[in-house]
Structures are given as structure tokens and as C-alpha cells.
Amino acid sequence: MPIIAPSLLSADFSNLRHEMNDVSSAPWLHLDVMDGHFVPNISFGMPVIKALRPYSEAKFDVHLMIEPVDPYLEATAKAGADHITVHCEGNPHLYRSLQTIKALGCKAGVAICPATPPEALSQVMDIVDIILVMSVNPGFGGQSFLEGQLPKISVLSKMILQSGRPVILGVDGGIDEQTAPRVVEAGATLLVAGSSIFGKADRKAAIEGLVNVSCRS
Numbered sequence: 001m002p003i004i005a006p007s008l009l010s011a012d013f014s015n016l017r018h019e020m021n022d023v024s025s026a027p028w029l030h031l032d033v034m035d036g037h038f039v040p041n042i043s044f045g046m047p048v049i050k051a052l053r054p055y056s057e058a059k060f061d062v063h064l065m066i067e068p069v070d071p072y073l074e075a076t077a078k079a080g081a082d083h084i085t086v087h088c089e090g091n092p093h094l095y096r097s098l099q100t101i102k103a104l105g106c107k108a109g110v111a112i113c114p115a116t117p118p119e120a121l122s123q124v125m126d127i128v129d130i131i132l133v134m135s136v137n138p139g140f141g142g143q144s145f146l147e148g149q150l151p152k153i154s155v156l157s158k159m160i161l162q163s164g165r166p167v168i169l170g171v172d173g174g175i176d177e178q179t180a181p182r183v184v185e186a187g188a189t190l191l192v193a194g195s196s197i198f199g200k201a202d203r204k205a206a207i208e209g210l211v212n213v214s215c216r217s
């Protein structure tokens with residue numbers, strides 16, 4: 001059964017605490033931090049994450065789309081992140097970033113953009129806890145799933161198997177009841193979903209729906 005991580009980016013920003021509670025049936029909450037530099041959009045930052053932290057029991061899964069990233073890792077952990085995911089692109093010292101995240105007591109994730117080959121992660125397989133395949137160009141919610149990312153999910157799934165480590169394989173972007181079973185079949189164990197959950201009136205049913213279609217795959 002895949003882990004479902006609703007992405008708060010698609011929530012009603014005027015009512016974040018309520019929106020967060022509305023997806024409390026999911027074990028993780030995905031929080032997208034964007035800087036308008038690494039990605040062409042600005043979302044929210046550590047003060048918002050810190051303000052929400054006391055009102056949720058979910059694992060805070062923070063996806064940093066910022067460059068540089070290292071100067072903000074400590075602040076992200078202090079704001080209440082349980083997992084910190086950084087991008088492999090634009091970071092010559094990715095290994096150090098992952099070491100720093102672990103030293104801060106968080107699970108260490110690496111996100112990989114659509115144009116980056118899976119082999120870019122071959123030298124971090126001994127340290128990474130979460131791999132996040134971007135199935136859209138990062139920066140915005142509500143985009144269409146990029147079919148070309150399916151083979152990459154399979155390759156990374158095999159790399160994880162070879163590593164012998166319990167690495168979680170996530171997919172982020174365009175995940176709905178049509179695409180979820182396909183990415184799970186390719187090896188995904190974590191589904192990040194924004195608009196397909198927050199775009200529905202009944203969020204609990206939307207989360208259950210994603211789990212159900214994935215289990216049938």
C-alpha cells in the first residue's frame with residue numbers, strides 16, 4: 001500500500017490550518033517551499049511550516065525547491081520538518097546536504113527533475129532515505145503527468161532493490177486515480193498529490209480513492 005502525501009500547495013491558502021486538518025487521514029503532509037529562482041514560482045517558507053506544526057500529527061515532508069539549499073536546512077528542521085527533500089540539480093555538494101539533513105535528525109530525500117537521468121542518484125544510494133521523481137516540471141500544482149517519467153521510476157526502483165536499503169520511492173506531480181496505479185506498478189511507494197486531493201470536496205474520500213486504485217494495480 002503506497003504512502004499518500006497530500007501537497008498543501010493546492011490547498012486554500014486563506015485557511016491552511018483547516019485545510020491541513022481536512023487531510024489528516026493521510027500519514028504525511030507534503031510542503032513545497034519555492035524561491036522564485038530554482039523554480040519560477042514562490043510558495044511559502046519556514047515560518048508557515050513552523051506555525052502549522054503544532055496542529056498536525058502527520059509527518060512533515062518538506063520539498064525544498066530553493067537554491068542555494070544548504071543555508072536553509074537547519075531552519076527547515078527547526079520549523080518542524082520530519083523529512084527534508086532537496087534537488088539533485090544545481091547542487092554540487094548533494095552528498096553533504098544529505099549528511100547535514102541526517103545530522104539534523106530528519107529523513108533525507110532527493111528530488112529529481114524530468115530532464116535528469118536516474119543515474120544522477122547512483123552515488124547517493126548509500127545515504128538517501130527518500131527519492132522523489134518529479135513527474136511534472138517543479139514549480140506549480142495542477143500540471144499533467146509526464147508519461148516519459150514512468151521508465152525512470154522503474155529504473156530507480158531497481159537501483160533501490162540493488163542497494164538493499166529501505167529507500168522510499170515517491171512520485172510528485174499529476175498524480176490522480178488514473179496515474180497512481182501506473183506509477184505504483186512501476187515501483188512507487190509514495191504518492192504526492194495536490195490538486196487531485198485538495199480539488200475535491202471530500203478530501204478523505206480522495207485519499208482513500210488513491211489508496212484503493214493503487215492496491216488494485
Ligand code: DX5
Pocket residue numbers: 007008009010030032063136137138139140141142143172173174175192193194195196
Ligand atoms: C510541484 C510540487 C508538487 C505539487 C503537485 O512542483 O512539487 O508537490 O504540489 O501538485 P499536483 O498533484 O497538483 O500535480
Ligand code: ZN
Pocket residue numbers: 007030031032063172192
Ligand atoms: Zn513537491
